[in-house]
Amino acid sequence: DGGITQSPKYLFRKEGQNVTLSCEQNLNHDAMYWYRQDPGQGLRLIYYSQIVNDFQKGDIAEGYSVSREKKESFPLTVTSAQKNPTAFYLCASSIDPTGGRETQYFGPGTRLLVL
Amino acid sequence: QKEVEQNSGPLSVPEGAIASLNCTYSDRVSQSFFWYRQYSGKSPELIMSIYSNGDKEDGRFTAQLNKASQYVSLLIRDSQPSDSATYLCAVMNTGFQKLVFGTGTRLLVSP
Numbered sequence: 001d002g003g004i005t006q007s008p009k010y011l012f013r014k015e016g017q018n019v020t021l022s023c024e025q026n027l028n029h030d031a032m033y034w035y036r037q038d039p040g041q042g043l044r045l046i047y048y049s050q051i052v053n054d055f056q057k058g059d060i061a062e063g064y065s066v067s068r069e070k071k072e073s074f075p076l077t078v079t080s081a082q083k084n085p086t087a088f089y090l091c092a093s094s095i096d097p098t099g100g101r102e103t104q105y106f107g108p109g110t111r112l113l114v115l
Numbered sequence: 116q117k118e119v120e121q122n123s124g125p126l127s128v129p130e131g132a133i134a135s136l137n138c139t140y141s142d143r144v145s146q147s148f149f150w151y152r153q154y155s156g157k158s159p160e161l162i163m164s165i166y167s168n169g170d171k172e173d174g175r176f177t178a179q180l181n182k183a184s185q186y187v188s189l190l191i192r193d194s195q196p197s198d199s200a201t202y203l204c205a206v207m208n209t210g211f212q213k214l215v216f217g218t219g220t221r222l223l224v225s226p
Contacts, residue, residue, distance in 0.1 A: 033214075040123070042203065042216035043159070058213070090158055103149065104214055106158040 003027065004107035006091050011112045013078065013085060021076045021110045023091030032074035033092040033104060036060060043090060049074055050098070078112065086114050118142060119206050121217035129225055134191040136220050138204030141185065147207035148180055150189045153219065154200045162202070163189065194224045 004025045013019045023032065031050045035043040045058030049068040063082025068074055078085045088111050092104040120139050128134045136150075147166055151159035163178040165171045165187065171178045177190040187206075191198055201219040208215055 040218065042119070042218045043205075043214075044216075045213060048213075103161055103164055105161065106151075109158045 004091060004093055004105060006089075006107040006110050008110060009108070011110055012115050013112060014115050016080045018077055018079050019112070021078070021089055021091075021112070023074045023076065023107060025072055025074075025091075025093045025107075027093060027095075027105070028071070029093035029095050029105075030071070031094045031096070031102075032068065033094075034058075034064070034066065034074070034076045035090040035092065037088040037090060046076065085112055087112060117217075118208075118215045119204055119217040121202075121204050121220045123218060124221040125223045126220055127223045127225065128194050130194060130196060132194050132224075134194045134198065134222055134224070136189040136191070136202050136204075136222065138187045138189075138206075138217055139185055140187070140204075140206045140215075142206065142208055142215075143182075143185060145185075145206045145208060148178070148187045149205040149207075149214070150176075150178060150187075151203040151205060152198075152200045153203055159203055191222075194222075196224050196226050198222060199224045 007022045033048045034046040037043050044060050047066040049055035065077045090109045091107040094102040094104045118141050149164045150162040152162050153159045165178040165180045175192045179188045201221045203219045204217040205214045
């Protein structure tokens with residue numbers, strides 16, 4: 001089955017702890033994205049990557065870090081600097097970010113809660 | 116002014132009726148427009164994409180785009196209770212192809 005997988009489904013973070021959210025896709029998509037969704041709000045872009053070994057900050061990158069060492073993988077680390085990390089985190093991918101018309105498809109999401 | 120605006124709802128319609136969901140955007144040169152459906156606790160799934168002025172139909176769904184008025188809408192014909200969800204409007208910015216999302220409209224279809 002082709003698609004985007006995210007793990008874990010639920011993640012609990014203690015104060016001062018870094019946690020890493022996994023995102024894997026087997027769609028052979030070039031671009032990958034991380035969004036955060038808070039209750040009653042739209043999706044906000046954290047980081048995106050158009051190509052392996054390159055990534056760019058989105059609108060709310062502070063307190064987060066990413067890597068893109070493989071085309072199929074784009075993990076997100078929520079660092080202790082992110083003071084309000086409780087949210088629903090969504091990973092997405094698209095075929096060609098330069099095409100201007102490529103649709104983004106979403107993984108099932110990870111819900112992060114602070115203990 | 117928000118980049119993409121939607122009425123948060125809820126929009127309540129009876130089963131079988133037409134549901135009309137609206138979205139306005141501020142970037143006049145936006146090129147691509149998307150509607151996603153999001154069930155509670157789930158991730159967004161694509162319903163429709165539209166790029167040119169006019170209507171685009173796919174089954175019970177019709178997307179309408181008016182670039183001059185910076186307005187995009189989604190019509191759902193013969194609404195079903197299973198259509199009850201939050202509908203997110205997303206607009207692709209110029210430059211880097213960043214999707215900007217509205218906050219969504221919650222649709223409730225009553226049997």
